[in-house]
Amino acid sequence: MSLILFAEQVLNGLQYGVMLFLMAAGLTLVFGVMGLINLAHGSLFMVGAFAAAAVAGATGSFALALIAALAAAAAAGALVELLVIRRLYDRDHLDQVLATFALILIFSEGTRWIFGSFPLYLNIPSALSGPIALPGGIQYPLYRLTLIGIGLAVAVGLWALIAKTRLGIQIQAGEADREMIAALGVDISKLYTIVFALGAALAGLAGALVGAIQSVQVGMGEPVLIVAFVVIVIGGIGSIKGALVGAILVGLTDTLGGVLLPELFKLFLDNSAASSVGSALASMLIYILMAAVLIWKPTGLFGARA
Template sequence: MTLPLLFEQLLNGLQLGTMLFLMASGLTLVFGVMGLINLAHGSFYMVGAFVTAWTAGTTGSFWVGLGAGILAAAAVGAVVELLVIRRLYHRQHLDQVLATFALILIFSEGTRWLFGSSPLWLNVPEALSGAVALPGGSRYPVFRLVIIAVGVLVAVALFLLISRTRLGMRIRAGESDREMIGALGIDIAKLYTLVFALGAALAGLAGSMIGALQSVQVGMGEPVLILAFVVIVIGGIGSIKGALIGSILVGLVDTLGRVFLPSLFKLFMAPADASGVGAALASMLIYVLMAIILAFKPKGLFAAND
């Protein structure tokens, strides 16, 4: 293991972590405020990626595509909340799981019908297509650093929104006692729609940014959704701070494990066996991390009601 490789993989872990934060922050807001298990959250990630890729390909501008992807994800989220989610708030979690799982299937087939089965490709904007030098002589893509910066900016913006604004006060109140804020004259239905659309927009932003690093295809949101659920369980349901810390932990553990565990096992195993065992254990590391944290902190690292 060399220092340049370690530094590069640390940045890769941070980039994965900040992308997961964009997903997990919206998911934990929805769960914390509404008490809703939303398996369709990954579909908004996919919507953002597809709309961004299609719009950028049509207009030739990544930035126009990015704006369109975020707005489309927010609009779709608001419509879904109005038409479907609103009827699930007072239902059991099993009903919420079944209904939002059905939404996954609807979004997948709808996306395939609109955009076709072939993957779309989104090019990194020219202004962000270069690389910067890292200590040791290696180079790292600028766009990945931008993803990290966007995640940090979103984290700061969410902190200010939740802690310093009237809307944030209503969101926190809705999380603590929704009946009381309804009695005080606040339109809880509009608040829920706004929070749900905000969470969808954050997922759309994540999909739009990651779409420039990988192919945009149907079903791309489900693997990320699983990681996002792991993040909010580790960080604490309803906690933006927990979502940020949990995302960084998961991103670093997953990335470093996949890169360095096979090399570690090669010290005392045959290369072929080491690669297989290392890869298998690396895929389990984030779940081992979750189990260890929950053993000592059953509500997560920063439970919202602690």
């Protein structure tokens, strides 16, 4: 493998990682603060993608599409929290899993009813289309490079929100001792709604951004959700820094493994067998990484509690 191809795959892994971060950050906020297992988080990813595709198709504006994705996902998240999730905080995790799995079915069938069963397509804006020349002779798609920048900017913004604002202090306190901050006069119900809507908005933004490089279709959020769970287990539940580091590790492991392992097995097997064995092993790498991290540190890289 050439050095240029390797560098391109590293950038692909980084781009995949920061998109996973947008999913995992909302998921780890909800689980860390509320103690809630939300299987419907991937459906909010799908809501953002469909809202962006619909608005972009009607207006031709990618910026309006992103705003629509954020607004639609946040509104859907707030509505779900008010009508369903609020009744699950004091229930055990099995009830939460069953209820949020039902929400997946509702979102999927509702989306199919509104938009139909055929995929939608969200075009990359013309200003971000085409490749850009990077040092070393690398030609890399400008849009994917922009996704990396947006993801890292969101990570910095989330850090500032959690570490530097009053709302962030309340979120941290809610994660540590929700009964105490409720006793101190913080409206815990309002805080939970805000946190859930924020996590939903991040998922919707990820859906809109990814929707421009793949088709927008019903059920597109569930595969991403599975990997996002792997990310928060690796990074540590409730940790934004852990979500970012875990997402980048998973993105790089998945992308580079899919390229390097088949090449490695070609040293021992014929091309067809090497590709088959290498691809099969590459698909397991992120779970092997998760197991290795948990053996070394059961709370995850930056987790504060078991």
